[in-house]
Amino acid sequence: MRTTFDFTPLFRSSVGFDRILNLLENTARADTAENWPPYDIVREAEDRYAISMALAGFSDNDLTLTQDGNVLIVAGRKETDDNAQYLHRGIPARSFERRFELADDVRVEGASLIDGLLTVSLMREIPEEKKPRRIEIARGSGEHAKPAQQAQIAGAKSAKAAAPQPEPAAA
Structure with a gap:
Protein backbone atom coordinates (compact mmCIF):
# COMPACT_ATOMS: atom_id res chain seq x y z
CA MET A 1 0.00 0.00 0.00
CA ASP A 31 10.65 2.97 -5.16
CA THR A 32 9.89 -0.24 -3.30
CA ALA A 33 12.95 -1.93 -4.85
CA GLU A 34 15.12 0.16 -2.54
CA ASN A 35 13.00 -0.84 0.45
CA TRP A 36 13.48 -4.55 -0.07
CA PRO A 37 13.83 -6.75 1.89
CA PRO A 38 11.44 -5.58 4.59
CA TYR A 39 12.85 -5.46 8.11
CA ASP A 40 11.98 -4.64 11.72
CA ILE A 41 14.23 -3.26 14.44
CA VAL A 42 13.08 -4.28 17.91
CA ARG A 43 14.35 -3.12 21.29
CA GLU A 44 14.18 -6.26 23.42
CA ALA A 45 15.73 -4.81 26.58
CA GLU A 46 17.58 -1.66 27.57
CA ASP A 47 20.82 -2.92 26.01
CA ARG A 48 19.55 -5.59 23.59
CA TYR A 49 18.20 -5.16 20.06
CA ALA A 50 17.17 -7.42 17.19
CA ILE A 51 16.95 -6.79 13.47
CA SER A 52 14.52 -9.13 11.70
CA MET A 53 14.46 -9.38 7.91
CA ALA A 54 11.89 -11.25 5.80
CA LEU A 55 13.96 -13.37 3.40
CA ALA A 56 11.66 -16.02 1.96
CA GLY A 57 13.52 -18.39 -0.33
CA PHE A 58 17.02 -17.54 0.94
CA SER A 59 19.14 -20.11 2.75
CA ASP A 60 21.97 -19.37 5.16
CA ASN A 61 24.42 -20.16 2.32
CA ASP A 62 22.92 -17.30 0.26
CA LEU A 63 23.51 -14.70 3.00
CA THR A 64 26.56 -12.91 4.37
CA LEU A 65 26.66 -10.69 7.44
CA THR A 66 29.61 -8.38 8.05
CA GLN A 67 30.25 -5.82 10.77
CA ASP A 68 32.68 -3.15 9.57
CA GLY A 69 33.17 -0.68 12.40
CA ASN A 70 29.75 0.74 13.19
CA VAL A 71 28.13 -0.61 10.02
CA LEU A 72 26.33 -3.95 9.77
CA ILE A 73 26.10 -5.18 6.18
CA VAL A 74 23.57 -7.88 5.30
CA ALA A 75 23.91 -9.16 1.75
CA GLY A 76 22.03 -11.85 -0.13
CA ARG A 77 22.98 -13.45 -3.42
CA LYS A 78 20.37 -15.77 -4.89
CA GLU A 79 21.16 -18.00 -7.84
CA THR A 80 18.32 -18.02 -10.33
CA ASP A 81 17.19 -21.12 -12.16
CA ASP A 82 17.25 -20.09 -15.81
CA ASN A 83 15.60 -23.35 -16.87
CA ALA A 84 12.45 -22.74 -14.82
CA GLN A 85 9.39 -21.44 -16.65
CA TYR A 86 7.32 -19.33 -14.30
CA LEU A 87 3.66 -18.67 -15.01
CA HIS A 88 3.72 -16.17 -12.15
CA ARG A 89 6.72 -15.10 -10.11
CA GLY A 90 5.74 -13.36 -6.89
CA ILE A 91 8.55 -14.45 -4.57
CA PRO A 92 11.51 -12.11 -5.08
CA ALA A 93 14.80 -13.87 -5.61
CA ARG A 94 16.97 -10.87 -6.36
CA SER A 95 20.29 -10.04 -4.77
CA PHE A 96 20.38 -7.29 -2.17
CA GLU A 97 22.64 -5.46 0.22
CA ARG A 98 21.30 -3.58 3.22
CA ARG A 99 23.45 -1.48 5.56
CA PHE A 100 22.55 -0.65 9.14
CA GLU A 101 24.38 2.11 11.01
CA LEU A 102 25.04 0.85 14.53
CA ALA A 103 25.53 3.09 17.55
CA ASP A 104 28.85 3.17 19.34
CA ASP A 105 29.56 0.14 21.53
CA VAL A 106 26.95 -2.05 19.79
CA ARG A 107 28.18 -5.46 18.71
CA VAL A 108 26.55 -8.33 16.85
CA GLU A 109 25.97 -11.31 19.14
CA GLY A 110 24.72 -13.72 16.50
CA ALA A 111 22.20 -14.42 13.78
CA SER A 112 19.66 -17.10 12.93
CA LEU A 113 17.53 -17.91 9.89
CA ILE A 114 14.28 -19.66 10.79
CA ASP A 115 11.30 -20.03 8.45
CA GLY A 116 12.58 -17.32 6.08
CA LEU A 117 13.11 -14.78 8.87
CA LEU A 118 16.69 -13.66 9.50
CA THR A 119 17.16 -12.37 13.05
CA VAL A 120 20.36 -10.56 14.02
CA SER A 121 20.88 -10.14 17.77
CA LEU A 122 22.66 -6.99 18.91
CA MET A 123 24.07 -6.06 22.31
CA ARG A 124 25.15 -2.66 23.55
CA GLU A 125 28.06 -2.91 25.97
CA ILE A 126 29.31 0.36 27.37
CA PRO A 127 32.94 0.10 28.55
CA GLU A 128 33.58 0.98 32.20
CA GLU A 129 35.52 4.14 31.24
CA LYS A 130 32.47 5.46 29.34
CA LYS A 131 29.89 4.70 32.03
CA PRO A 132 28.72 7.56 34.23
CA ARG A 133 30.54 7.69 37.53
CA ARG A 134 30.08 9.70 40.68
CA ILE A 135 32.90 12.09 41.54
CA GLU A 136 33.45 12.82 45.21
CA ILE A 137 34.05 16.41 46.22
CA ALA A 138 37.14 16.91 48.40
CA ARG A 139 36.37 18.89 51.53
CA GLY A 140 38.73 21.09 53.48
CA SER A 141 42.25 19.99 52.55
CA GLY A 142 42.12 20.82 48.85
CA GLU A 143 44.35 17.85 48.04
CA HIS A 144 42.46 17.18 44.76
CA ALA A 145 42.20 20.84 43.78
CA LYS A 146 43.96 22.42 40.80
CA PRO A 147 47.15 24.41 41.58
CA ALA A 148 45.34 27.77 41.34
CA GLN A 149 42.67 26.51 43.75
CA GLN A 150 45.36 25.13 46.11
CA ALA A 151 47.06 28.56 46.17
CA GLN A 152 43.72 30.19 46.95
CA ILE A 153 43.07 27.70 49.78
CA ALA A 154 46.61 28.21 51.15
CA GLY A 155 46.20 32.01 50.97
CA ALA A 156 42.91 31.84 52.82
CA LYS A 157 44.49 29.68 55.55
CA SER A 158 47.50 32.02 55.97
CA ALA A 159 45.27 35.11 56.02
CA LYS A 160 43.20 33.50 58.73
CA ALA A 161 46.33 32.70 60.76
CA ALA A 162 47.74 36.25 60.34
CA ALA A 163 44.52 37.95 61.38
CA PRO A 164 44.67 39.43 64.89
CA GLN A 165 43.07 37.15 67.40
CA PRO A 166 40.71 38.76 69.91
CA GLU A 167 42.06 38.67 73.44
CA PRO A 168 40.25 36.45 75.83
CA ALA A 169 38.03 38.34 78.23
CA ALA A 170 39.31 38.64 81.77
CA ALA A 171 37.42 36.66 84.27
Whole structure:
Protein backbone atom coordinates (compact mmCIF):
# COMPACT_ATOMS: atom_id res chain seq x y z
CA MET A 1 0.00 0.00 0.00
CA ARG A 2 1.45 3.33 -1.03
CA THR A 3 0.74 6.47 0.89
CA THR A 4 1.35 9.91 -0.58
CA PHE A 5 1.80 13.07 1.39
CA ASP A 6 0.82 16.56 0.32
CA PHE A 7 3.65 18.91 1.27
CA THR A 8 1.96 21.97 -0.31
CA PRO A 9 1.17 23.66 3.04
CA LEU A 10 4.85 23.48 3.93
CA PHE A 11 5.85 25.12 0.64
CA ARG A 12 3.63 28.14 1.40
CA SER A 13 5.34 28.99 4.67
CA SER A 14 8.97 28.36 3.73
CA VAL A 15 11.55 30.35 1.86
CA GLY A 16 14.75 28.67 0.76
CA PHE A 17 13.72 25.23 1.98
CA ASP A 18 12.21 24.03 -1.29
CA ARG A 19 15.10 21.63 -1.98
CA ILE A 20 14.67 19.97 1.41
CA LEU A 21 10.93 19.65 0.90
CA ASN A 22 11.48 18.18 -2.58
CA LEU A 23 13.83 15.61 -1.04
CA LEU A 24 11.19 14.74 1.56
CA GLU A 25 8.55 14.39 -1.11
CA ASN A 26 10.80 12.17 -3.24
CA THR A 27 11.63 10.05 -0.21
CA ALA A 28 7.94 9.51 0.46
CA ARG A 29 7.57 8.22 -3.09
CA ALA A 30 10.66 5.99 -2.91
CA ASP A 31 10.65 2.97 -5.16
CA THR A 32 9.89 -0.24 -3.30
CA ALA A 33 12.95 -1.93 -4.85
CA GLU A 34 15.12 0.16 -2.54
CA ASN A 35 13.00 -0.84 0.45
CA TRP A 36 13.48 -4.55 -0.07
CA PRO A 37 13.83 -6.75 1.89
CA PRO A 38 11.44 -5.58 4.59
CA TYR A 39 12.85 -5.46 8.11
CA ASP A 40 11.98 -4.64 11.72
CA ILE A 41 14.23 -3.26 14.44
CA VAL A 42 13.08 -4.28 17.91
CA ARG A 43 14.35 -3.12 21.29
CA GLU A 44 14.18 -6.26 23.42
CA ALA A 45 15.73 -4.81 26.58
CA GLU A 46 17.58 -1.66 27.57
CA ASP A 47 20.82 -2.92 26.01
CA ARG A 48 19.55 -5.59 23.59
CA TYR A 49 18.20 -5.16 20.06
CA ALA A 50 17.17 -7.42 17.19
CA ILE A 51 16.95 -6.79 13.47
CA SER A 52 14.52 -9.13 11.70
CA MET A 53 14.46 -9.38 7.91
CA ALA A 54 11.89 -11.25 5.80
CA LEU A 55 13.96 -13.37 3.40
CA ALA A 56 11.66 -16.02 1.96
CA GLY A 57 13.52 -18.39 -0.33
CA PHE A 58 17.02 -17.54 0.94
CA SER A 59 19.14 -20.11 2.75
CA ASP A 60 21.97 -19.37 5.16
CA ASN A 61 24.42 -20.16 2.32
CA ASP A 62 22.92 -17.30 0.26
CA LEU A 63 23.51 -14.70 3.00
CA THR A 64 26.56 -12.91 4.37
CA LEU A 65 26.66 -10.69 7.44
CA THR A 66 29.61 -8.38 8.05
CA GLN A 67 30.25 -5.82 10.77
CA ASP A 68 32.68 -3.15 9.57
CA GLY A 69 33.17 -0.68 12.40
CA ASN A 70 29.75 0.74 13.19
CA VAL A 71 28.13 -0.61 10.02
CA LEU A 72 26.33 -3.95 9.77
CA ILE A 73 26.10 -5.18 6.18
CA VAL A 74 23.57 -7.88 5.30
CA ALA A 75 23.91 -9.16 1.75
CA GLY A 76 22.03 -11.85 -0.13
CA ARG A 77 22.98 -13.45 -3.42
CA LYS A 78 20.37 -15.77 -4.89
CA GLU A 79 21.16 -18.00 -7.84
CA THR A 80 18.32 -18.02 -10.33
CA ASP A 81 17.19 -21.12 -12.16
CA ASP A 82 17.25 -20.09 -15.81
CA ASN A 83 15.60 -23.35 -16.87
CA ALA A 84 12.45 -22.74 -14.82
CA GLN A 85 9.39 -21.44 -16.65
CA TYR A 86 7.32 -19.33 -14.30
CA LEU A 87 3.66 -18.67 -15.01
CA HIS A 88 3.72 -16.17 -12.15
CA ARG A 89 6.72 -15.10 -10.11
CA GLY A 90 5.74 -13.36 -6.89
CA ILE A 91 8.55 -14.45 -4.57
CA PRO A 92 11.51 -12.11 -5.08
CA ALA A 93 14.80 -13.87 -5.61
CA ARG A 94 16.97 -10.87 -6.36
CA SER A 95 20.29 -10.04 -4.77
CA PHE A 96 20.38 -7.29 -2.17
CA GLU A 97 22.64 -5.46 0.22
CA ARG A 98 21.30 -3.58 3.22
CA ARG A 99 23.45 -1.48 5.56
CA PHE A 100 22.55 -0.65 9.14
CA GLU A 101 24.38 2.11 11.01
CA LEU A 102 25.04 0.85 14.53
CA ALA A 103 25.53 3.09 17.55
CA ASP A 104 28.85 3.17 19.34
CA ASP A 105 29.56 0.14 21.53
CA VAL A 106 26.95 -2.05 19.79
CA ARG A 107 28.18 -5.46 18.71
CA VAL A 108 26.55 -8.33 16.85
CA GLU A 109 25.97 -11.31 19.14
CA GLY A 110 24.72 -13.72 16.50
CA ALA A 111 22.20 -14.42 13.78
CA SER A 112 19.66 -17.10 12.93
CA LEU A 113 17.53 -17.91 9.89
CA ILE A 114 14.28 -19.66 10.79
CA ASP A 115 11.30 -20.03 8.45
CA GLY A 116 12.58 -17.32 6.08
CA LEU A 117 13.11 -14.78 8.87
CA LEU A 118 16.69 -13.66 9.50
CA THR A 119 17.16 -12.37 13.05
CA VAL A 120 20.36 -10.56 14.02
CA SER A 121 20.88 -10.14 17.77
CA LEU A 122 22.66 -6.99 18.91
CA MET A 123 24.07 -6.06 22.31
CA ARG A 124 25.15 -2.66 23.55
CA GLU A 125 28.06 -2.91 25.97
CA ILE A 126 29.31 0.36 27.37
CA PRO A 127 32.94 0.10 28.55
CA GLU A 128 33.58 0.98 32.20
CA GLU A 129 35.52 4.14 31.24
CA LYS A 130 32.47 5.46 29.34
CA LYS A 131 29.89 4.70 32.03
CA PRO A 132 28.72 7.56 34.23
CA ARG A 133 30.54 7.69 37.53
CA ARG A 134 30.08 9.70 40.68
CA ILE A 135 32.90 12.09 41.54
CA GLU A 136 33.45 12.82 45.21
CA ILE A 137 34.05 16.41 46.22
CA ALA A 138 37.14 16.91 48.40
CA ARG A 139 36.37 18.89 51.53
CA GLY A 140 38.73 21.09 53.48
CA SER A 141 42.25 19.99 52.55
CA GLY A 142 42.12 20.82 48.85
CA GLU A 143 44.35 17.85 48.04
CA HIS A 144 42.46 17.18 44.76
CA ALA A 145 42.20 20.84 43.78
CA LYS A 146 43.96 22.42 40.80
CA PRO A 147 47.15 24.41 41.58
CA ALA A 148 45.34 27.77 41.34
CA GLN A 149 42.67 26.51 43.75
CA GLN A 150 45.36 25.13 46.11
CA ALA A 151 47.06 28.56 46.17
CA GLN A 152 43.72 30.19 46.95
CA ILE A 153 43.07 27.70 49.78
CA ALA A 154 46.61 28.21 51.15
CA GLY A 155 46.20 32.01 50.97
CA ALA A 156 42.91 31.84 52.82
CA LYS A 157 44.49 29.68 55.55
CA SER A 158 47.50 32.02 55.97
CA ALA A 159 45.27 35.11 56.02
CA LYS A 160 43.20 33.50 58.73
CA ALA A 161 46.33 32.70 60.76
CA ALA A 162 47.74 36.25 60.34
CA ALA A 163 44.52 37.95 61.38
CA PRO A 164 44.67 39.43 64.89
CA GLN A 165 43.07 37.15 67.40
CA PRO A 166 40.71 38.76 69.91
CA GLU A 167 42.06 38.67 73.44
CA PRO A 168 40.25 36.45 75.83
CA ALA A 169 38.03 38.34 78.23
CA ALA A 170 39.31 38.64 81.77
CA ALA A 171 37.42 36.66 84.27
